[in-house]
Amino acid sequence: MHYINLISFKVLIVLSILFINQVGAYVHPITIHGHFFVDSVTKEPFYIKGIDYQPGGSSAVSNHKDPLSDPEICARDIILFQELGINTIRIYSVNADLDHNVCMTMLATAGIYLVLDVNSPLPNHHLNRYEPWTTYNLFYLENVFKIVEQFSYYNNTLGFIAGNEVVSDPTSASVAPPYIKGMIRDIKTYIEYNSPRTIPVGYSAADDLNYRMSLASYLECADENPAESVDFYGVNSYQWCGEQTFYSSGYNILVNDYHGFTRPVFFSEYGCNEVLPRNFDEVQVLYTNDMIDVFSGGLVYEFTQEPNNYGLVEVQPNGDIKLLRDFMQLKKQFDSIPELDYAFVANSMRTNAREIHSKLKQYKSAIPKCGESYPNIGISIGIPVSIAENLIETGVKVKPGHYVHLEPHQLTTKYNIFQANGEKYPTYLSIDILVNVTQDEPESSVTPPSVVPHVKNPHSPPPETTEIEEEFPNEEEDVAESDPDNTTTKSFRGMFQRVATSFKKLYSSLFN
Secondary structure (H helix, E strand, O other): OOOOOHHHHHHHHHHHHHHHOOOOOOOOOEEEEOOEEEEOOOOOEOOEEEEEOOOOOHHHOOOOOOOOOOHHHHHHHHHHHHHHOOOEEEEOOOOOOOOOHHHHHHHHHOOOEEEEEOOOOOOOOOOOOOOHHHOOOHHHHHHHHHHHHHHOOOOOEEEEEEEEOOOOOHHHHHHOHHHHHHHHHHHHHHHHHHOOOOOOEEEEEEOOOOOHHHHHHHHHOOOOOHHHOOOEEEEEEOOOOOOOOOOOOOHHHHHHHOOOOOOOEEEEEEOOOOOOOOOOOOHHHHOOOOOOOOEEEEEEOOOEOOOOOOOOEEEOOOOOEEEOHHHHHHHHHHHOOOOOOHHHHHHHHHHHHHHHHHHHHHHOOOOOOOOOOEOOEOOOOOOOOOOOHHHHHHOOOOOOOOOOOOOHHHHEOOOOEEOOOOOEOOOOOEOOOOOOOOOOOOOOOOOOOOOOOOOOOOOOOOOOOOOOOOOOOOHHHHHHOOEOOEOOOHHHHHHHHHHHHHHHHHHOOOOO
């Protein structure tokens, strides 16, 4: 973003009109191959580079508004999302009875994906962690399925979170895990029968050492029904505080603990505020070879300043925005993320495919079988028998989401944005059009630059998909053609295509 003069402004408006009238569905759904998120079209790995977003907190969600129901607020904040250079936001609560089409179109236009929690503080919209059997009912499931149904129609819905920190103490740990697993099963089954595409369903866990690996392992496993297994696992981690390193922060232990996890793992919240100001030095580690083999990026907590003092921006009473120091520091860190080591990732994906192949041969399934017990969590009550059969069979009544045409004025904001010193922020207040979202997608379309933030040349065409005879790609062939001056060569793009083909051949029924 930069200063523009009046002539540039007029040109921009004309270009905006042209782009808006020629929009097409260039937002590729994100799928899962092994423990990697993958662009469903280019087959390149996708690393989450984002923030948690819930203006006013979850209590601000009502029958009349939520974070995606006010286009003017969305435009204001998406402009700042683009300033940060993010590719994903997480929202904790929405109301499926509201219209989200304009805001979801704006996000897609900006090349931004959504990880969406299916619960909210509204009555019958959440699971009681201490007595889950009292809230696991048809009213609750209907509300969850309405959210799932509506947001399944947006390509930039990356995934659904079935629960956030439901297990948080010994009491909840003793009764809630089987119900979390039951919700994951019900949501995945609803998607299978009612949604236009497969969308990953996961869980977001508090990083409590008492439950870190036991809960993750339990939610990962499945016996007869693979739908009971999470598709991804989010970790709310605040252990990097102040000046730390990969080792002093304990990130090395996190990587080691989740190294064998069969699904993608990412930080669903991070950004300790015990030491202020926050420098976000962990960003420089999260996207390096130390972590990208196990962690698929993360989401910084959080965008707006709330009473808990984690905000990047402060919303003024009139809707104007004041950027806090944390915003500028996070932007600086995001802007200096090192280039993704594609050779390293390609090799990791190949190794992961071979591990899955080995598990399939040995156990007939890549999903671990469930144990009889897990430390510090109670599973003896068993996964509840689903009560969702009729809802799944008939579907729920809700307006399916869809992308809409945007007028040029909808890409701008009427609100002012100020720096921490009170001066206006030097940027043109408009959403940059990175992605076209309302027409059929041409075969040659590519992932927008903000979707794969570490790629030097994101506009290079995707490789031709070729069938291969061997089950796994040949390492020497992949590396021999690589160009050290361009990490997104056809060689490595072809590598991802071939690895994806291997995953599909191995167990397409599990990873669609």
